[in-house]
Amino acid sequence: MSVKKIVDEVGTSKGGFYHYFSSKDEVLFLIHDEFITYALQKANEGFNNHESPTNKLRDIIINFVKVFDIYQAHISVFYQEQIYLPERYETMIKKKRDQFRDIIIETIQLGVESGEFRKELHPVITGMSLLGMVNWIYKWYRKDGEKSIEEIARYFEDIIIHAVIK
Amino acid sequence: MSVKKIVDEVGTSKGGFYHYFSSKDEVLFLIHDEFITYALQKANEGFNNHESPTNKLRDIIINFVKVFDIYQAHISVFYQEQIYLPERYETMIKKKRDQFRDIIIETIQLGVESGEFRKELHPVITGMSLLGMVNWIYKWYRKDGEKSIEEIARYFEDIIIHAVIK
């Protein structure tokens, strides 16, 4: 998506665009950062608001899934243009993505240690599979689809909890 | 990745490139098609080689995960350049992707009907979550990583079977 197409679509001009933003990359970064910051905050809250790993995980999953409804437009851009982010921006985004991932892995680790989750689980691989199944939602979720985001969130909660629980 | 960069990397020229291929898009299509055709064939075999849905699913998962080792290079290109595939190529690829997805959904459906899988499962959502978790492997799997692809495949098999089984 070129800057020309963007400004035409919005009904402004390149002059307008570059008056408010220093580069196309900056806008790309702002889009990325906005929803990642939100998702990370929710994951942190989910982690801190509960005692048991099971409840931590339930909370994290539900809010993670809902992000794909709230920030659908942001996320479409994120996955299409990700590889074009210049390194200094990518570094900042990656830091937050890594924190998010680590919260999930840590939660699974805690669940295994507390005995709530199956001890055969590999926290990293289980965490990455959880990240994958939820992230993939952006490929098929439609706001006007058959199932609401709340229903989808509950299905995911059910699937994941069954996968990890003893 | 421009054609210039591709031919420089390979040590040939644009003349050579366009002697063998009609366009850059054609090469992109060939890359996509090769591994999707393979994955689809394996999924079909997995579906047909077993009686019980559980065994169908186990077979499909194992071979699906292994695709990410066999075709790692192809898949990197696939996810980076997917949006640039012209429509007539995209249509052909999509047909195979849809078939692959439908095999998975059908397998879950059969498992629910036979009573091997939990009856609360929504075959489509469960299928999409399976697709997501495995597809996501391309984001983090490294051939020289800690775990072999066979180990990862077994972890995924374990996670998914626990998620769906009664």
Place this chain on the structure above:
DNA sequence: ATTAACAGACCAATCAGTCTGTACATTATT
């Protein structure tokens, strides 16, 4: 003598970003 297999200069299109200009609002000066 013909053709397959290349090499690389070249071309038209497209892109992000710049630059000059202008309309309008706000503030300062008389």
Place this chain on the structure above:
DNA sequence: AATAATGTACAGACTGATTGGTCTGTTAAT
């Protein structure tokens, strides 16, 4: 109150770089 000076918010023509693809060779095998 009237006018001048300044600044903000754009518009869009233009530029240099890059791109996919073409075209005119050249080499070497048949």
